[in-house]
Amino acid sequence: MSLEITTAPDVSTFERHGYLFGHPIAHSMSPLLHQTVYDNMGLNWSQIPLDSTDMNMFLSLIQHPSFYGASVTMPHKVAILKHLDGLTPEGRDVGAVNTLFIREDSNGKRLFMGTNTDVIGIRESFLRNASPESFQNRPALVIGGGGAARSAVYALRTWLNVGTIYLVNRDASEVQAVLDECTARGYGDSLVHVATEAQAEQLEGAGAIVACVPNFTPKTPEEQEARKVLEVFLQRKSHKGAILEMCYHPVPYTEIAEISRLAGWKVILGTEALIYQGLEQDRYWTGKETAELPAKQVQEVIAAKLSEAKL
Known part of the structure; x- marks a missing residue:
């Protein structure tokens, strides 16, 4: 059964926004991880959870000018491939994409690119x-x-x-x-x-x-x-x-x-794999090298979240 998006998320309060696109995603720590990065870098950015199987609506939402990219999870990692303008070697060779990012061609046209940061x-x-x-x-x-x-x-x-x-x-x-x-x-x-x-x-x-x-x-x-x-x-x-x-x-x-x-x-x-694949995603999205990203703060936040789950 498809899970469709009935209303577009409100993105008006953010300078830039991305999505976590998949189903089910209620347990995902991806939005928390990325929000920790943006808060520590002073960016008014947010990754918005999009618990859905509605590919057409997702493809419409990513046309927004302030969209920076998306984490793509099951069941869309393979289905998204045919909708992209290009792939990194990792995305091509694994045959699945968990990260959508934006690049521009020589004419300034936005290109939707895919990579696999799980590796x-x-x-x-x-x-x-x-x-x-x-x-x-x-x-x-x-x-x-x-x-x-x-x-x-x-x-x-x-x-x-x-x-x-x-x-x-x-x-x-x-x-x-x-x-x-x-x-x-x-x-x-x-x-x-x-x-x-x-x-x-x-x-x-x-x-x-x-x-x-x-x-x-x-x-x-x-x-x-x-x-x-x-x-x-x-x-x-x-x-x-x-x-x-x-x-x-x-x-x-x-x-x-x-x-x-x-x-x-x-x-x-x-x-550990979650943290480093997430930081690699933010490298694509922010343009900063991994060493410039707040890895220590991300590790602390994820560890605290895990401690909560054990209580």
């Missing part, structure tokens, strides 16, 4: 929280079969200097889709579907793991087998690396995070 969030989570020697030149592991898994493969292969990338998921057809798409886009080298516990036991240990699945206790045989595969890699005594747990809602500390911690791995919470 930057994953990259920075490892570079800022784990020692490179713990994951470089070692196999990596990605759990999941959706868009976040594709972003993880891209980030690991493009920037983090890992070897073979193992793919683990309860649904083999989803893994095959990831393999096919990554190969078609030029970064599918050395991807291996690890389907069973027995197969995992024969493989070299991983240094970086990215978990891109919801927080749940495995129930079906397929879910249980996927969890056993993960546990084989976590329990290896020869090397302990770093795991990024992308799931942070409703709580950032998941079952996977807990079993990883107990196994001696460095656990990086998904809020």
